[in-house]
Amino acid sequence: MYYFTTDTITQANKNIEALDSKVGGLLCVLHCLVENIEENVSYTIDGENLRRQLSLVFDKEPKDSFGSAKSSYIIFARNWASTFFDNYIKNKVDLLSCAVFFLRRNGFERECTSEEVINIFIKRFNLQNYKDRWFYNSNKVKVTYNQNAVEDNQAEFYSKMNYTTGFKSILFSGVIQKSAADLKAAGQIQTLYSGSGIHTCLLLSDEPLDQYYIMNTSSQNCGSQFAAGTKSNEESFKTWLMKAKKGNGETYTESTRTQYITALKAIASEFESEIAPYTSIFEVNSDTELPAIIQSIKDSAHYPEFNDSHGNGALSAGLTAYLRYLVELANANVSEDLAPFCLKTGYVNPLPRNRIFFGAPGTGKSYTLNKEKDALIVDSDDYERVTFHPDYSYANFVGTYKPVPADNDVITYSYVPGPFMRTLVKALKNSRTDTPKPYLLMIEEINRANVAAVFGEVFQLLDRDDDEVSEYAIQASEDIKKYLASQLGGVPSDYNEIQIPDNMFIWATMNSADQGVFPMDTAFKRRWEFTYLGIDDSESGIAGKIVVLGQDTNRREVEWNALRKAINAKLIELKVNEDKLMGPYFLAKKSIMSGEDIDSAKFIRVFKNKVIMYLFDDAAKQKRPSLFMDCTEKNLYSKICQEFDEKGIYIFGQILGDEVGKMIEGSSEDDAT
Known part of the structure; x- marks a missing residue:
């Protein structure tokens, strides 16, 4: 067989x-x-x-x-x-x-x-x-x-x-x-x-x-006034269009409606490949699928000419109106007896819901976060990643009203959700099923923004009870109520309070050694479970990687991991804080490797631009004379880099150089070129 x-x-x-x-x-x-x-x-x-x-x-x-x-x-x-x-x-x-x-x-x-x-x-x-x-x-x-x-x-x-x-x-x-x-x-x-x-x-x-x-x-x-199917969609859209309002509150004229329908029907022949496998735009029933199809049509080379020739933009406006129709159709198809969302979905997982990975630079925080994400999440739609920065705000994170284009170049305002609200809605939608699954919000560099301002009242939701549900609810704003009703069904008053369900995870990375980070208060920190990545936890990935550094009598074969650990030991001796030490991946493998081996030219360039710069400007800024012991100009970055080309590891002193470097057999002043 x-x-x-x-x-x-x-x-x-x-x-x-x-x-x-x-x-x-x-x-x-x-x-x-x-x-x-x-x-x-x-x-x-x-x-x-x-x-x-x-x-x-x-x-x-x-x-x-x-x-x-x-x-x-x-x-x-x-x-x-x-x-x-x-x-x-x-x-x-x-x-x-x-x-x-x-x-x-x-x-x-x-x-x-x-x-x-x-x-x-x-x-x-x-x-x-x-x-x-x-x-x-x-x-x-x-x-x-x-x-x-x-x-x-x-x-x-x-x-x-x-x-x-x-x-x-x-x-x-x-x-x-x-x-x-x-x-x-x-x-x-x-x-x-x-x-x-x-x-x-x-x-x-x-x-x-x-x-x-x-x-x-x-x-x-299903409580819907719309019937499915190509013909029904077209006819229902026509009916909807008669009652719909434009951005300025006016209704569409009969002439405008005719132009829209004519332009949309012409898509079948004019943009056949862009809407495949569909043969008509009215076959598209999903409000989540249509935006990609619209973008595909607009990316077509002959779209501008076609759009102008059909009622001066009737195709563009018609597509926007049809998307509005499908959104209302999706909301209308929400059954009146739709099961309420459940904060306690029954999803069981021993991993913490609120989690921060922290450690020194290069310890693999983002790598570990991504690896843990792959173990937790199966579907790519079930997680969202965001990076905090000093200008990141509550409006970015949770959501706010923003100006958006409507029909005929009219600007209107609508609620635009942020990653927190989008993830919350997905988790609540899933809670209505008997197959609960996790939804993850990933925050890179969480302390590079003012977290108290970014989280706002959402901060209160991070307190989880024994069932991993928010122990205390918060009052929802009118904007959020309306948005949740549009996504989850019901009316805004159904969503007076918000809580995080047990199938929503929030994981983040934090590097306290970075300059310009915002402090976190104790009240915020205690709501998270911190996972520390030790300075040598992931060193197996770079163990045994050798590079040749220095010239003439200073030419030595050096294991990068041994050099990193020796520099860390020197920093500790100089009483530099542990969070400023260098982790195994302070230098990304792809930036210094060629195949399975270190490329010496790449390593020297990257070492000067990253390691020496980091030590000079940050970790050992006040300890330069004691760290760059054998450099003639200890307070000039350019001179240190120049001497590194010649002396290699001996810029850090004779003791550290002898400890880490191994003289290459046969090397001499005559052949070390």
């Missing part, structure tokens, strides 16, 4: 890793049903078949026998496919990637072509009616096969994707700690769908469903 190689499975998984896990659950259900699903008809699902399929998709070590398995019952609402797409898929899915991932444990009699793999997937999962609506083929996966044992390929795949043995199951966006085989057939799906408003698309139950449960229209259930 032939099986997909690990590389093929890995490529496919990466292409669909951002897909909502509910899509995977739905496909498992569709696999167990008939080819042509009818709406408002009750179906019975064989419990053992569903459990087997769930196990194949979600379990690291799937089971094939489940003993007694109770049947499940399902009804699909009218227009359920469009509603499901709008809420849970939004962007079309790469068909071949999805096919490979869901068939990854499948054995083939021969090496099937990509087209054959797609056809097997479509038929097996009863997707004939949804292929063109939900999927497109990007040809980003190279399908290759081997004849290894299928579970050997799977084990290699899990290892390659860093899914550790502690996890039994995977989702598209990460990992879960429950095995589908341990749950009831419908229970796994209900867990995936719980609190998500999935009842607007379908009902799934352990008990038989009858006419009492049948839903008349999915659009009524």
